Amino acid sequence: MTELKxxxxxxxxxxxxxxxxxxxxxxxxxxxxPIVGADGGAVRLFExxxxxxxxxxxxxxxxxxxxxxxxxNAEIIFNPDQEINDFEKALILAEQKDFRxxxxxxxxxxxxxxxxxxxxxxxxxxxxxxxxxYDNGNYGIPLNGSFTMETxxxxxxxxxxxxxxxxxxxNLRWNLTNEVxxxxxREGARNIATGPNITIEILEGALLLFLRARLPYCYRKExx
Numbered sequence: 001m002t003e004l005k006x007x008x009x010x011x012x013x014x015x016x017x018x019x020x021x022x023x024x025x026x027x028x029x030x031x032x033x034p035i036v037g038a039d040g041g042a043v044r045l046f047e048x049x050x051x052x053x054x055x056x057x058x059x060x061x062x063x064x065x066x067x068x069x070x071x072x073n074a075e076i077i078f079n080p081d082q083e084i085n086d087f088e089k090a091l092i093l094a095e096q097k098d099f100r101x102x103x104x105x106x107x108x109x110x111x112x113x114x115x116x117x118x119x120x121x122x123x124x125x126x127x128x129x130x131x132x133x134y135d136n137g138n139y140g141i142p143l144n145g146s147f148t149m150e151t152x153x154x155x156x157x158x159x160x161x162x163x164x165x166x167x168x169x170x171n172l173r174w175n176l177t178n179e180v181x182x183x184x185x186r187e188g189a190r191n192i193a194t195g196p197n198i199t200i201e202i203l204e205g206a207l208l209l210f211l212r213a214r215l216p217y218c219y220r221k222e223x224x
Contacts, residue, residue, distance in 0.1 A: 001201075002221040004149035006214035009033075010132075011099035014090045015041035015052065016106035016118065017061060021134070023048045029216040030103075036093060037062075037074075038086040041106055046070065056093045057086035085114075088121045091129065101130045101218040108135060123162050123206070130220070134213055141209045141219065146201040148224070151193035151211070158210035159188030165205035171198045178203065 010033055017040025026035075026048075037045050039057030043065045051070065055062055056077040062068070068076070079089045087104075094102055104122075108115045122131060126142035133140035142162065151157070157172060159165075161181040169176045173192040181188045188207070200209070 001224055002145065002147045003224050004147050004219045005222055006217040006219050008101055008218040008220040010103045010216070010218045011101045012036055012094055012097070014038060014087070014094060014102055014104050015045055016087055016104065017041045017044060018106035018108060018110050020044050020048065020106045023050070026050060034097075034099070036090045038090040040086070042071070043067065044106065054093060056089050058082070085117055085121065087118050088124070091121065091125050095128060102132070103218065104131060104133045107133045107140075126206070130218060132218060137213055138210055139213045142206060143209050144202050144206040146199075147221070148197055148199040150197050151195070153193060153195055155193040155212055157191045157193050157198065159191065159200070160208040160210070161187065162206040162208055165207045166203045167207070168201040168203065169199065171195045181207070
């Protein structure tokens with residue numbers, strides 16, 4: 001059993017080509033953290049007046065925007081591999097730079113197939129990196145194993161299997177007891193914490209945990 005503690009710092013932000021938080025979000029929380037723009041994500045950042053530290057991808061969207069002259073202080077990495085998408089290229093770069101705690105922005109939006117493909121990439125990398133999606137005031141965190149964490153009574157908690165998980169829970173309004181969640185069969189969205197902490201034992205499989213964002217902090221795992 002581990003405890004999820006939200007007191008670690010993010011090592012970098014990965015920004016994808018979809019709607020990003022407003023400029024004040026970056027100024028308030030993340031002024032001194034490296035930013036990776038995944039191709040069109042760099043264009044989205046530029047539109048907010050932000051120049052990322054790294055731009056990576058096949059760069060078709062970035063170059064078509066004709067803004068490269070403004071990126072003299074950024075490291076631009078051209079990766080033409082069409083077998084992987086720009087999100088995966090950004091995570092590979094983060095891994096190479098030894099960035100372990102990563103906040104992903106712009107995960108959804110635009111074309112649905114891109115969002116679903118990003119979801120697949122998230123699951124591919126979650127055992128290598130500590131990944132958090134930020135969206136509209138919430139975190140989405142891919143997890144396996146068993147853990148406990150602090151919550152607030154009444155906090156919305158969603159457990160989405162990836163693609164199947166057998167689990168036990170404590171201190172949720174609708175607890176599970178050695179029960180299976182599976183995409184296309186039974187999901188665990190919109191549950192509610194009933195106390196100051198919850199426990200989730202993932203006996204098989206993995207899931208995406210959705211909860212209120214703990215900005216500016218990333219989670220870390222501490223054995224108990």
